[in-house]
Structures are given as C-alpha cells and as structure tokens.
Amino acid sequence: MKKLDRKEIAARVARDIPEGSYVNLGIGLPTLVADYIPKGREIILHSENGILGMGPKPAPGTEDPDLINAGKEPVTMLPGGAFFHHADAFGMIRGRHLDFAVLGAFQVAVNGDLANWHTGAPDAIPAVGGAMDLAVGAKKVFVMMEHLTKRGESKIVERCTYPLTGARCVDRVYTDLAVLDIKPDGVHVVDIVDGLSFDELQRLTGVPLKKLATAA
C-alpha cells in the first residue's frame, strides 16, 4: 500500500473542484490545495479576512503587509479580485454563496459531525476563528486529514469525542488512505489508495463502510 502524502491529498481534492467554483481553503493542510488546481481551470478563492480572487504566494521581496490570507501569510490578487469587510466576508460564508470549504479535522463522525477546533484539554486556550461559520455555511464541506491518529486510531468515528465545530456538516473526507462520502445512510468509499483492499481499509477504520454501488 502507498499512502498519499500531504501534497498528493491536496492534488486529489483539487481534482474534484470544478471550474467556476467559489472556494475557501482552511488554514494549514487545505491551503496546499491551491497549488494543485489544474492549469486553465478558473476557480475563485475566498479568504475570510476579506478577499475574493486570491492568487498565489508573492515572489520573495514583493510581499505586501496589507495583503494577507486568513493564515496571515502574504498572498497576491488575481485580475478580477475584490476586497470587502469582515461582515461581508462571513455573509458570503453563512449565506451559502461559497461552493466549497476545505477544512482540516481532528475527527469526523458517521453523521457528518466535525471536530477541528478544540482538543477538549481543560487547560487549553480555546481558539475557533472562522471554522464554525465555514462548517455550517459552505454548500459543500470537504475535510482533509490523515486517516489515523499517531497512535493508529481512526479519525473517522461513530461519535466525536472532541468538542464539535459543526453538527452534520461534512460531505466528503479525503485522507491519506481513501476518499469517503458521508451520506444519510452511512460512509461510502469513493476511492482507495493503490494496494489497499476494501477489507483492509474497513479494518483500519472505526466505523462500518459501504462500497460505492458503482465500485462494487
């Protein structure tokens, strides 16, 4: 079996985002997706600090401190881009104008519950940012994460044990082992990495999986 690395997961997500989509890429792993959007496919990136039409990283020496993304990294603008204030930025999110949000996660439950903002540790300083808005607002919520924790436990779970970011909000999960659709009747396997069988994936995953009808 060959696990996907972070870049390969990002490329796999990018493949599924169609031309013309408005997309918010979460901080961290999801940000990588921008680098793998196929050439010639026009996709408009939204940043919750007030940008539509975000472009790639600036060349060294041309960074502008007034032009940053939600992760506070310098970015550029594409021709046609726009700036707006924070309430509009989140109005776009909650108002169901974004086609996709791609988020990282600690856990995803079979019913689509998402946990990605808090480990639940009592002494941890909580910080939520825009995660809860993106989880409930985007038309489709994609999650990118490793399939297993460092201790080998499945991050796809029956019920989240970490505090929730949003209830029943995840549509699809991309991991280093598989692509899974969260549907009302359960978790469907869309894709498995080369060399891993359905049965082996089932053994590693904490919840019952369904084979996609077309893949059976």
Added chain:
Amino acid sequence: MIDKLVASPAAALADVPDGATVMIGGFGNAGMPSELIDALIEQGARDLTIVNNNAGNGDAGLAALLKAKRVRKILCSFPRQVDSWHFDKLYHAKEVELELVPQGTLAERIRAAGAGIGGFYTPTAVGTRLAEGKETRRIGERDYVLEYPIHADYALIKADRADRWGNLVYRKSARNFGPIMASAARITVAQVRETVELGMLDPETVVTPGIFVKRVVRISEAAKKAA
C-alpha cells in the same frame, strides 16, 4: 467648518475613561492601528474591554496593552497563536477574562450594533459548546442561535486615506474589521496614511462614510520611520 482631523494620537484618545469598551481593528498586522494602540497605552486608561479578532501578537500593539495589565476582558475569535505569550500568561493566571466568539458571529455582532439591530439568529455554532446557554430556535428547516450586538465606546481603526469629513478608503485586506467597527462605536478614531482635500475621494469608492467617524489622525510614513 467640520474638521475631524486631530493633531496627534494622544489628542485623539485623551478622553478614554477607565472601564471603556474599545474595538481595535486589524487582522494580524494588516489594518492594526499601531500608533493609536501605543497612544492608548501611554494614555493610561485601565479595566478596558477589548474587541479584536485576536489577543495580541509578539510584544507590540495589543500584546503590549495586555502586558501592561490594562485589559479586564477581551472578546475575540482566535486568541491562541504561536506568539500570543502575553495573553496566554494572563489567561492562565486568570488575570484577563475571555469571551470566545466565532469569527463570523463576532463580525455580525459588531455589524448589528452599528446597524441598530437588537439581536439576530445565526446557524453558526449550533450544537457546539459555544452555543451552550444561548437561546436557539428552529426557523424553517434549520436551527439557529440568538446572538446580541456588541457596542463600543471607542473604535480604533486604520485606513489608507481620509478627508476632513472623516470619509475613509482602505488598502487591500487591511480593510477587514474597519468599516463595521467604525459603525459600532460611539467614538471612532481612524489613523490614516494620508489626508486629502474634501472632494478628492471619489464618492463612488468611499468605503466608510464620515458619519461613522469622529476623529482622524494622520500618521505619516516619515513619522513612522522616525519612530
């Protein structure tokens, strides 16, 4: 003649009382009104309630205000950062109160205050611990949580250009919280890079109309370099 231009940050903030609620614009360093924050530290008001997206980075700006123990409470969405050590220390010592608000709810609560809205129902945070103890209501097919506006005594914001009526134009993503905070505070103070004659800002492109702004302070690039 209306003239909202004020000579210095100190003059613009001289009347901030102890216990005031102060909104501070900016997202990270973009749009952070550094010179106004420095003047607020110098001015000495304490027991402040601060509204900002974060809780200070590094040792300057809001972090310095926290370090000086002038903040009683902070409302923000993302306090924990790699360089939020001053907040972290005060939080663990229980010397500052935190009200954690999802970012979009924070923005909308500020907008609501400025627009005279008494409250609103949002789908954000339903079913999470940030909605605990709050009224929820099913409207149509969805559940929503009731949120209230955040009003402020002062808003300190940064814009790019202003005229003497207080009309503002921002620069790139530094706009962020500026326009909504300007509307939500009793006294909004804007620091700007440049002031221009009345009529020089195209009315089609004014982002914050002067009705939301009480005082404008120009911080020239030359003054910045000298500092």
